[in-house]
Amino acid sequence: MKKILLVDGNGLLYRAFHSSSYSQMKTSQGIPTNAVFTFINMLMNFINKGEYHNTVVLLDKGKQTFRHDKLESYKAGRKETPDDLKPQFAIVREFLKSSNIDHFEMSNYEADDLIGSLATKYCKDFKIEIFSNDKDMYQLVNENTCVIKQKNKETIIVDEKYLMEEMKLTPSQIIHYKGLCGDGSDNIKGVEGVGDKKATELLNEYGTIENIYANIENIKGKLNEKLIAGKESAFLSKDVATIKCDIEIPEYKNNEFNLDQDGLKSFLEKFEMKTLLKKYSFNEYTKLVIEPVTKIELNHQEIESWTSKYAQDENYIYLETLNDNYHDSPMIGVGIVNNTGGYFLDLEKAKNKEINIFNWQEGSFTIDENFQGFLLNSKFKTYDIKKTIYVLNKLGYKTKNENFIYDAMIAGYVLDANIKPNIFALNEKFTTNEIKNTEDVFGKGVKRSTMIEQSVKAEYMIECANVIRESENEIISLLKDKDQLMLYENIDLPFCFVLLEMEQNGVKIDKKELLIQTKATEEKIKNIESQIFAITDKVIGEKFNPGSPKQVSELLFNKLGLPNTSKGSTGKEALDVLYNAHEIVPLILQHRKYSKLYSTYLVGFEKYIEDDNRVRSIFNQTLTNTGRLSSSYPNLQNISVRDADQRQFRKIFVTDDNKIFMSFDYSQIELRVLAEVANEETLLNIFAKDGDIHTEAAKMIFNTKEVSSDQRRIAKIFNFGILYGLSDFGLAKDLNISIPEAKQFIKNYYNTFSDIQSFKIGTLEEANAEGYVKMVSNRRRYIAELSSSNRMIKSFGERAAINAPIQGVAADILKVAMNEIFAKKLNIKFVGQIHDEVILELHENDFDEISKIVKLTMEEAFATLFAKLNINKKPKVKVEVKGSRGKTWFDLK
Incomplete structure (x- = not known):
């Protein structure tokens, strides 16, 4: 049929x-x-x-x-x-x-x-x-x-069958179901108080709405009352939900489908859909043929050991682990696709049969020599080079960085940082293949497991490898079209090898110091709790949990009667307003602070300490849409240097014997980038003379030669606030002044630095017109919020648009600096990168010589960035780097 x-x-x-x-x-x-x-x-x-x-x-x-x-x-x-x-x-x-x-x-x-x-x-x-x-x-x-x-x-x-299994209903009962429980998306009310479960139970027993009301006397209690009260709504809702099936459409002739390929091609050309034009080839048949790349036969072969007959010079490889923390996770296996077909190598035991490519025996893997030779003598295109090499190395396999020549994850990220960093999102964006989400295959959360049908696992892994293959041409073509290929090849791709080494190095932990801080924090929390309970025992006379927002809200606003200006919120901002309203408020804030320090950092870090006393964080290259790094398992980026207690926590990070840490931090890099991209001569001159940017700005804003500490503080708020969408309302709040005064301050600032105002206006005009911001490094940030009709969401998009070309270029400068330092093969170890700071470990005797090389390399990185991207000019702004040394991270300034 x-x-x-x-x-x-x-x-x-x-x-x-x-x-x-x-x-x-x-x-x-x-x-x-x-x-x-x-x-x-x-x-x-x-x-x-x-x-x-x-x-x-x-x-x-x-x-x-x-x-x-x-x-x-x-x-x-x-x-x-x-x-x-x-x-x-x-x-x-x-x-x-x-x-x-x-x-x-x-x-x-x-x-x-x-x-x-x-x-x-x-x-x-x-x-x-x-x-x-x-x-x-x-x-x-x-x-x-x-x-x-x-x-x-x-x-x-x-x-x-599906309806009966999933909904326990027949098709004819759907309208009765809607009549009872309604449909919120269509504003169909149904019977108030009757939900999905009860509606299904009623229909399973009585069949239809008509029969339910014919037997209403048999339905007891509250449900009876609800049904009687909602009778009119039930029948009306059922009627409205019923699809009409008797409309004549005389224009429809039910002729056999005949695609107008010329018309489709003209349409795609008119609306500039180049990707679809490349994806579809047109022939004399009515069927559209999709041929993104030369097709190969994916045999979905599950193999127990590797032989040379499977190998090719160029291979697409996809490696997957059970959990996101690939430093400490079972490996699912490897999918490989090349011109001979598709292959799956498994780690797990399935169907009582051990697959021997990575034979696990008493806690160690037996190396397959054929596969080892394959890794050392072939070229690989993969998804997440860093993860792939890290896991293979951890299993004992040797690899060569130069053999990994393409990373689909990084290439996709350069094209659009909004693409989620998983193979499923890449496939959806760049191919017409249909693959399952990893959660649909292996499960979600605690139910996630590799113990599934071997054939399902093999098909998934090979199809993932094939996504890398089939998306490559499209991605590379788009990188060329958008003038981003050099950004990918010269900046982001080599950077993943720097991060790989940094992850493999890790950083040493002083477990004794960690224990001392843990016990001290426990005592602080107990002391704070005793003070809190002394108050709550008198006020409420019952057990109180200071970590419960609900109980805190009840205590502050209902029991103590404090001003409820934030609709019951007990967030930090709301409690800061109430800081002096009652003695318990500062205690609750302190309890939160030390509880977070205890759970997130002190106890939280213990589980990540490996047998060699080192912590190895994952540095995420493609997670933020600003180009900056983030880290996880554990998060090293989140350790504040401003908070005294979190700063103390940095003492647990120590060096090996006879070694020291060396830290280099870019000084006010985002303001320097702003001066460059806005071509703001006043700012450029201040940086050229090594002036204090905040003091010099204050002199100009306030038209004074002598600057007070308050005036410098205001100028500092301006200088950094300008990057993050400073408003007259926000400034008035920060400085505790009126909004008219704040407006005048902002006017004075832009009169002083007029090119910054022009830069902001021009950036927003371009962003609203194109839907993205383009940086001097050719990186783009697509900002969907700019098209929102919601004013708050659109305002967020505008702030992001202003910030992106500054923060993004600052991140690119740091990437270039780390790439260049890495390429010099100095006797150092990369151990951390936090915001604008690079932390290295080296022999103390090498400090004087190496510190000079690193400092100069970092200061030249902005110019190097331009050279790497063939930008035919040198940046005007002077870049400054500050360094420090120490035996712990705490010692670094």
Whole structure:
């Protein structure tokens, strides 16, 4: 029996928009096209199967339908259509018309009604598949009709069996179910107080709403009362939820589908969808052929040992561990794809059979010599080089950095830092392949396990390796188009090898010092708690938990009657306002501070100390959208140097014997980058003369030769606040002055540094027009918030747009500096990178010589960045680096 595909066009377009809004895709004329692009991609995946007699897209026409006549509040309260989505409805219609894809809409009806009518009319002679995530469609299911929905890239077939297993309902009961429990998305009320579970129980017993009310006397208690009170709403809700299935669509002839390839090609060219033009090749047949790269046969071979017959000069390799902390996680295995096929090597025992490529015996691995030779004599393209090499090395396999020539994770990140750092997101962005999310394969949280069907595991790992292969051409082409290939090849790719060494080195921990600080903090917490309990015993006379926001709120605002100016909030900002209102408030703040120090740092770090007394953090290169690093397992970036107690914690980080730490920190690097990118001559001159930027700024703002400490403090707030969206309201709050005074201060500042104001205006104009900010390093930050109709969200986007070209370039300077130091092969160890600071470990006798080399390299890094990217100029701003030395991180200034 032939098949017809009926598509919920509006539903698909909305899903396409929300899954791709971060991309800010627009034509050169500024027309948003992200939703249309994704819509086409998703629809063509079905069309290209060649399974359908015809494909029909059904659309809504206007907001008012016959349902509003029955229920005035129908769909009331829905969010306004996003501004960037509104023009894309017309573009989708143009796509459908250009491609000769049947599409219909009718006044007074929804797409659901048109789908229902076509499905009912043709289901006797055709298999009907309805592509929609709308549960309303479930009422249309029958032996020849099913609904196809997608969840996390997984395709789910909703048929009669599925409905009975998942919902315990038949298709005909769906409208009765809606009548009872309503539908919040459509503002259908149902019966108040009757939820999903109770509605299902009632229908399992009575079958229909009519039968429920015919037997109302048999239903007792509160449920009886609710049903009687909601009877009118129940029948109305059921009526409104019912899809009409008798609408005639005379224009639809049910002809066999015939794609207009010339029309589709012209449409893609008009709307500058180069990726789709490259992805689709057009021929004399009606079927669209997707050929991103030369196809190979993926045999999904599960092999027990490696032999030379599998090897090729160039290989795509994907390595996966069970948990995100790959420093301490079981390994799932390795997927390898090359011109001979696809292969899977497993670590785990499955079906009582040990797969011997990494044979685990009494806590150590037996090295497979053939695989070892393969690693040393072949080239590899992978996803996350750092992770891949780290895990292989930990298993005892030797690798060569130069053999790993491509990293899809880093390349994708350079293109768009908003792409989530996982293979699933990369696949969704750059290929038409369908792979499962890792959580769908191995489970989530505590249920995550490698003990699954071996064939499922093998297929997943090989398909992941193939994603690297099939996305490569597209990614490299886009890097070239956007002039970002050198950024990837010369900055970000080599940087992963620096981070690899830093992770492998780790940093030594003084366990005795850690124990001393842990016990001292425990005593502080106990002392604070005794003072808190002395107060609460008198006030409430019952057990009190100072770590519970709910109990703290109850105590402060209800029992003690303190001013509740923050709607019950007990966050730090709210409690700071109440600091002097009662003696218990400072105690609660101290308790939080020391509890966090204890749990996050002191006890929190213990589990990460390895047998050699070193902690090895993971440094995340592709997690932030600013270009900066973050770290995890444990987080070393979060240790404050301003807080005295957290600063004490730095004493636990120590060197090996006869060695010292050497730290170099960029001085005011973001202000220096601001001076450069804004071409602010006044700032450039201050830095050129090694002046105190805050003092000199204060002189100009206040028109004085002698600067007070308060004036310098205000200038400092300005200098750094300008990077983070300083407002007159925020300044007034920080300085405890009126808003008019704050406005005058800001005016004076911009009169003094007028090029900064021009830079901000120009940056925002470009960002709003393009949807992204482009930095001098050619890095881009896409900012979806700029298109938001919500003022607060848009303001956040504007602040991010101003900050991005400054913070991003500062991060690039540091990357270049570390790359250059690493390339010099000095007798040092990278052990940490915190914000603008690099921490190295070296022999004390080498300090004088090496410190000079490192300092000069870092000071030249801005100019080196320009040279690496073929930018034909030198930066004007002078870069300053400050260094220090010590036996612990605490000693570093």
